Amino acid sequence: MLSSWGVTFEGVDIEARPEGKRDLERLKIPRVPATITGDRFVHGWNPEALAELVGVKYEVASRLTPDELARRLDRVLAGAQRAIVQFPAAGLDTKAPDRNRSVRQIGWHIFRLSLWFREAREQGMLPDTAYNDADPPAIGDADAIVRYGDDARARLGEWFRRPGWCDGTVETYYGRQTAHEFMERTTWHAAQHLRQLYWFLERQGVTPEAPLTDADFAGLPIPREVWS
Numbered sequence: 001m002l003s004s005w006g007v008t009f010e011g012v013d014i015e016a017r018p019e020g021k022r023d024l025e026r027l028k029i030p031r032v033p034a035t036i037t038g039d040r041f042v043h044g045w046n047p048e049a050l051a052e053l054v055g056v057k058y059e060v061a062s063r064l065t066p067d068e069l070a071r072r073l074d075r076v077l078a079g080a081q082r083a084i085v086q087f088p089a090a091g092l093d094t095k096a097p098d099r100n101r102s103v104r105q106i107g108w109h110i111f112r113l114s115l116w117f118r119e120a121r122e123q124g125m126l127p128d129t130a131y132n133d134a135d136p137p138a139i140g141d142a143d144a145i146v147r148y149g150d151d152a153r154a155r156l157g158e159w160f161r162r163p164g165w166c167d168g169t170v171e172t173y174y175g176r177q178t179a180h181e182f183m184e185r186t187t188w189h190a191a192q193h194l195r196q197l198y199w200f201l202e203r204q205g206v207t208p209e210a211p212l213t214d215a216d217f218a219g220l221p222i223p224r225e226v227w228s
Contacts, residue, residue, distance in 0.1 A: 064219045066166035066183055073114060073187045074153060075216055076194050080110045081149045082209045083197040085142045091204055092142065096196070096227060103200050107145045108135040110193045111152040117186040118159045120170050121179065128173035188220040199226045 064072065084107040087094075092104040101109070112133050120126040139145055159165055166179045177185070191212070198208045 062219070063180065063184060064187075066180055067160075068219075069166075069183045069187045070156075070160040072216065072220070073183075073190060074157065075212065076187065076190045077111060077114060077149055077153050077156075079210070079212045079216075080107060080190070080194050080197060081146045083107075083194065083201060083211075084145050084149075086201055086206050086209060087142060087204070089141065091200070094200055094204070096200070099227070103197065104139065104145070105135050106193050106196055107142070108139045108148060109133075110190050110197075111145070111149045113193075114156060114186055114190050115152050117183060118156055120172070120182070121159070121165075124171060126170060126172040126182070130173070184221070188217075188222045191217055191220060192222055192226075195222075195226050 084092075084103075087103055092102065092107075094103050095101065109131075112135075113131055116126060116130050120130070139148060166183055168179050169176050170179055170182045172182065194212065198211055201208050
């Protein structure tokens, strides 16, 4: 059985393993996330297909409801706002070993990736460039990231109040998903990056303010490791 827990499709592995890029090129996979075994692969966040790829059974005991996912996501975004302002200015440029994304970029990315839920629903698709958005020059300090986060939370909150906000399907660059599946992916994706902000704070000797706990992550298919 393949549980959703402990599975990660984060593309940062390519930074730590340059040879992985050659595999993508060989199999004509446009971008990560991807899971490859021999000449077979699964592109994108598709745990059912991954289970089939490796020959195990995939089971989901239960999936959090859309409204609960919305509450969890907003909790994650609020936690990211609290965390980012705890970094000293110089700490925003810190990068983890073998990773090419700074604290500043991760902080902004948490809000940007979350907004893609609404934008993909409005546009009818999630393009393959979605999660590669570059942080704008205006996002130069923690306060600017917090302001961007305020706007993101407001826009998402307005969307979550619409009737049927999580009905139907979404076309993504890795295939069709139900809106419910896409919302779950958005929530755990943001939560995983929040855990990375906590990791950075702790290594700078700073205790995260009111950090989210295991209870806040319960029920999400989030990786066990902070860096996978």
